[in-house]
Amino acid sequence: MAAAESMPPSVHAGALSSAILRVARLHRALAGQLLREVGLHPGQELVMMQLWDRGPQRQVDLVRMLASDAATMTRTIQRLERAGFVRRRVSETDRRVTIVEATPASMGVRRQVDTLWSQLEDVTAGDLGEQDRAEVVRLLDRIEANLAPAVELHPAR
Amino acid sequence: MAAAESMPPSVHAGALSSAILRVARLHRALAGQLLREVGLHPGQELVMMQLWDRGPQRQVDLVRMLASDAATMTRTIQRLERAGFVRRRVSETDRRVTIVEATPASMGVRRQVDTLWSQLEDVTAGDLGEQDRAEVVRLLDRIEANLAPAVELHPAR
DNA sequence: CGTCGATAGTTGTCCGAACAGGTATCGAGG
């Protein structure tokens, strides 16, 4: 490519990386718009889905399941609690651990979140056929596998 | 699939969406680790690369180029200025606009950022061959095209 | 029983991202 050599390095670098950035931002933006109607913020719905699916759980399990951060989870749970989506209690067998559970009130939005999440999936996939759809997921999984070992894991994450 | 029907809806929903979330987070995390050595935070490097490649620019052009937010850009630029990577001056022909330019000092890290960015790209692509690489980018571009019209654009964005 | 390392959570801080609201400036039309 003769043209590329005359261009500054930054311009043509990272076609894959920048595609990931753009898609991720749009995806999150759309999630945010859909979640807004339910009163949740992007990220919170993942916690709720975990709790709805698997029942009451230790906070640390949520952290591991969502590959999140202990500090982030603390505050996310605090906000969900303030909003009435979640209840917390200290474990009786181990007073270090906090058990988190979805409130009965939260069950009212469960269906909406499921619907919303599948809308998100549909819009994202859009005109992609069955094969392309499976192909992206497959390739993204490989990319995930490439990135995972390269990312330094931090304590309590 | 008989098994899927007995599972709660949330569990198997959004294979594509969750793949995007996971990849995006790992990608950003790795970018953050690499950028740390240079003293930049994820997102800031994009601004710097724009400035390095295209020279001094109006703040609003940076916003459009990076598909960002005016408010976010304001503060990102403020931080880059405090860190000495960037200089700002008011346009003489239009006193509403701020011209942003990379400082000479910032040129010292340009090569590092370019290197770092291509490392990021390499790790992300990992073992993917030429074809797979092109295929992901192609598919991600289509996903971007699917998402873009669905996202409500906000004023000054 | 007492020490000590590991574990679970919390808080402080800083960052990008987004929304709401506000100010200064510009420019076109009356």
Place this chain on the structure above:
DNA sequence: CCTCGATACCTGTTCGGACAACTATCGACG
């Protein structure tokens, strides 16, 4: 010239996300 809408930018606030530092508790080991 003056008004008025558009434009460019800033500030306040709230999120998720990440790192650092801290507390409380547990449990194994001497």
